[in-house]
Amino acid sequence: MALVEFLRGAERAQLRAMLGFTLIAGLANAALIVVITRVAEAVSNGAPPSALAWGVFTGAFVIYYAANQFSLLRSMAIVEDLLTRKRLTIADDLRKSELLVADGLGRGRLFSLVAKETNHLSVTFPLIVQALQQMILLGVSLIYLLYLSPLAFVIFIATVGLGAVGYRAINRRFADVLRHVERMQARTMDTILDIIHGAKELRLNARRAAAIDAAYRKRSYALERLLVKSVEHWVALILLGSLATFAMLGFVVFVFPEYATGQKAVIFQLIPILLFCMGTLSVTLAQSPMFLRAEAGLQSILTVERELSRSPGITPDQARAAASQFSGFEAISLNGARFSYDATDPGAYAVGPLDLTLDRGEVVFFVGGNGSGKSTALRMLTGLYxxxxxxxxxxxxxxxxxxxxxxxxxFSSVFVDFHLFDRLYGLEHIAPGQVNRLIDEMGLTGKVTFADGKFDQLHLSTGQRKRLAMIAALLEDRPVYVFDEWSAEQDVNFRDYFYHSLIPLLRDRGKLVIVTSHDEKYWGVADRVVKMDLGKVEWVRRGSDFNEEPMGK
Structure with missing residues (x-):
């Protein structure tokens, strides 16, 4: 079971303490039932409760209360610690995993698992501890039942055995439904994220907005049907418990007096014990859908963790140590480098093979039409693909x-699909004044300020957000800068600043600057221009050639 694998991560001493107090609470609970039954029997015979009975009852109650409180609190501490560690592990593995692996998992699936499923586990685990206590109580009650009437004990076991057959059939269908629920929840989450992130596009295109609304409604209704089906299974479990209970009680009440000799004297004791045993079992069965859902969610979490762990990754300290062997490089070379998104299909679109050498202190432009392979080539060059x-x-x-x-x-980069962080992670030592000077240089004074370790405003135009991303890249001060269509959303002044001021400044500092660009009139800024088409290098020319002849040749 995934739950057992999950709990193996806890400290053994903590688990032993929790299980020990759970056992004590269960036994104390059973003692309370026995005392109450004995006292009720004595009262029915005209004898008042004895002082010993009062003392045992009070002591058992105090032990039950204290042990139960400790076991529940300890269980919550254990599971929250394990869930926190699991969230941190997934986040760390996600950060270190290969880009294609992380992209393949899907945003909706990751959000659903890391947030929703872990929260469900947090709520369910105390119920599992209570169920364990109930099973201990049931065990003691069955011993008492065996003492009162071996025949009644056999009937109870037979009833439970028959019920278990029905339970397994219901449980199998319920587990299948839960797997479908998880997948549909992830798809629904993906659609919600599209609605959130595509807010501008949807408000400008009524047809697109109606289509995504229809898609969301379709997935929501499908999820509703699956959840209703899961509730149907829950109802089936409750009815199964009721059917088994009344069938057994009916047998005991109607058959015992007529055909079972020697049972009439204890039948009034058997009925409450049987009711209690079946009630305990029925409550656990009624809660089992939550346990099954927790198990299914935990299996999904562990599956994602295994998928991420297959992607090799190292710690930031190890990465920085490994970077030392490259820090003094003079040239980076692509040697027959080839990439395709589908490695299993030889006919799939591919970029490469590429054979290029890029020198330190050089400015290289990658140019070509949309879909020519420029951005993919940058991801290959930076090791992301x-x-x-x-x-x-x-x-x-x-x-x-x-x-x-x-x-x-x-590498420091600003890709087309860049993400803008509100904090300069990894650059906490940078003085705010230095950041704000760059903000002023980028024409963002009055629009955004860097204070308390973060930018106070990210709701800016795309071009302004790109300038903030550029500030973060410049502060990193890496040997290689990669700018993927950075100038596309800039106005004339900042486009000119980018090509005629910033790029030459970086080159003078000995940086290798790699730019994808459609701005043909600025190609002359580059030392070399690499033209790509259909994933291949069509030609490589000097940037100075474009200062001597019309653009576009």
Missing amino acids: PLRSGWISADQVAVTPANMAGYREL
């Missing part, structure tokens, strides 16, 4: 999976 064939080298050092994270430490 794994090569299907060929290799990358920095000087004479081959980039391998073992040192890939260190190689990536060479």
Whole structure:
């Protein structure tokens, strides 16, 4: 079971303490039932409760209360600690995993698992502890039932055995429904995220808005049907418990007096014990859908964790240590480098093979139409996409999976699909004045301020957000800068600043600057221009050529 695998992560001493007090609470609860039954029997015979009975009852209650409180609180502490560690592990594995692996998991699935399923586990685990106590109580009650009437004990076991057959059939269908629920919840979450992130596009296109609304409604109704079906299984479990209870009681009441000799004297004791045993079992059965859902959610979490763990990753300290072998590089080379999104399909669109050498202190522009492979080539060059064939080298050092994270430490980038962080993570030592000077240089004074370790405003135009991303990249001060269509959303002044001021400044500092661009009139700024088409290099020319002839040739 996934739950057992999950609990193995807890400290053994904590688990033993929780289980020990759970056992004590269960036994104390059973003692209370026995005392109450004995006292009721004595009262029915005209005898008042004895002082001993009062003392045993009070002592058992105090022990039950204290042990139960400790076991529940300890269980919550254990599960919250395990869930926190699980969330941190998934976040860490996600951060270190390969980009394609993380993208393949899907945002909706990750959000649903890390937030929703872990919260469900947090709520369910105390119920599991209570169920364990109920099973201990049931065990003691069955011993007492065996003492009162071995025949009644056999009937109870037979009833439970028959009920277990029905339970397994219901449980199997319920587990299948839960798997479908998880997948549909992830798809519904994806649609919600599309509605949130695509707010502008949807408000400008009524047809698109209506289509995504229809898609969301379709998935919501499908999820509703699945959840209703899951409730149907829950109702079936409750009815199964009721059916087993009344069938057994009917047998005891109607058959025992006529055909079972010697049972009439204890039948009034048997009925409450049987009711109690079946009631305890029925409550646990009624809660079992929550346990099954927790088990299914935990299995999904562990599956995602295993998927992420297959992607090799190293710690930030290891990455920085591995980066030292590349820090003094003079040239980066792509050697027959090729990548395709579908490694299993030889006919799938691919970029490469690429054979290029990029020198430190050089400015290289990648140009070409949309879909020509420029952005993919940058992801290959930076090590974000794994090569299907060929290799990358920095000087004479081959980039391998073992040192890939260190190689990536060479790059600062602003990709087309960049994410803007509100904090300068990893740059906490930077003085606010230095950041605000760059904000002023980027023309953002009055629109955003850096204070208390964060930007106070991110709700800006795309071009302004790109300037904030540029500030973060400049502050990193890496040897290689990658700018993917950075100038596309800039006005004339900042486009000119980018090409005629910023890029030459970085080149003068000895940086390798790699830019994808459609701005043909600025191609002359580059030392070399690489034209791509259909994933291949069509030509490589000097940037100065474009100062001597009309653009576009």
